[in-house]
Amino acid sequence: MSEENLNLSTPLPKKVKQVEFYDKGLSIETTLEEKLCVPWSDIVFFFAGKIEKKSEAKPQASSGPKVNIVRTAASLAAGPIGTALYDLSAKKEKPINLSSSTESFLLADLYILQNLQPFRFDSIGTNFKPLLKEETTYASDLNFLNFIRKIAPFLNHLRNTSLFQIVEKGKNALEVFPSRDAFAWRSYSERKKSSPPV
16 A cells, blocks of 8 residues: 555544553543543553654755956956956866755554544654653653653553563663654554454
């Protein structure tokens, strides 16, 4: 399936604005201001990955030929004062260096009972501070990983092991995707394979 059609085939995720603990699960607020409490037992599937977008800087267009004014003793002697020789012959261009940059961030989907629409957690878009409290750092990736480590002990009932591989290996355990759409399609496919919604 082409990447252009991925969004047409997967349910739109509920993007999580912030998250915190409550006594029996997670208290979630979505970007649409929906607030709900999700019991641990209702969480049936977890999927996480890393998005890496590579971009290459484009060369800037040349502003045109450069004119070098050369005044020498010879030119001053050859003509009236103020005469200058204009050298249009040699235009020296500096070599253009193309640099590439990589934008990366982490995503996780939590699926609940009877629902194929996931809650989407984003390392750069979700506020983990209410859950992490004093353990919150300035590094978004670290906050994301600490969030996973915090919830993992309550999700031992999950069948897929990716959650626990991330706890052990950190970002090295995350599969890399070129776009959010590619991640969404894989997340949805794995959820459907895990077991039908009950």
